[in-house]
Amino acid sequence: MRFHFVPLVLPVLSIVFAAEQPWPAKGDTVYVSAAFKKVSAPSPVAGTKMEYDVPPCAALVVTKADPKKDRWVTKDPVGGSEQLEGSWLPRMHKTKPECEERYATAGEPNIAQSGGAYKIVPVDSK
Numbered sequence: 001m002r003f004h005f006v007p008l009v010l011p012v013l014s015i016v017f018a019a020e021q022p023w024p025a026k027g028d029t030v031y032v033s034a035a036f037k038k039v040s041a042p043s044p045v046a047g048t049k050m051e052y053d054v055p056p057c058a059a060l061v062v063t064k065a066d067p068k069k070d071r072w073v074t075k076d077p078v079g080g081s082e083q084l085e086g087s088w089l090p091r092m093h094k095t096k097p098e099c100e101e102r103y104a105t106a107g108e109p110n111i112a113q114s115g116g117a118y119k120i121v122p123v124d125s126k
């Protein structure tokens with residue numbers, strides 16, 4: 001009797017490698033416990049600029065992830081994108097209730113915005 005290990009090993013290896021992938025990764029939905037102001041998105045009317053605010057804990061889909069550089073690009077429900085740079089991981093959540101709980105206890109972070117890039121700025125303690 002001859003065993004074929006390859007068909008048995010491949011599903012196990014794919015699960016192991018998937019478990020080692022850092023979160024959040026491209027395609028993941030995240031809920032960020034912060035609001036994003038003045039987000040730009042493509043307008044349905046040519047030549048018109050569409051600008052809006054994204055409320056805290058809105059469902060965002062990660063379109064690019066570079067955890068080594070602490071950078072994630074997300075797409076919001078309206079179609080705009082937010083580039084998160086820096087220490088966003090403590091504010092990224094897998095569920096909306098988890099996000100809302102964090103937002104209720106921690107409040108709104110101090111955010112610096114440059115174009116579509118958002119960074120959390122530590123509050124100076126004096």
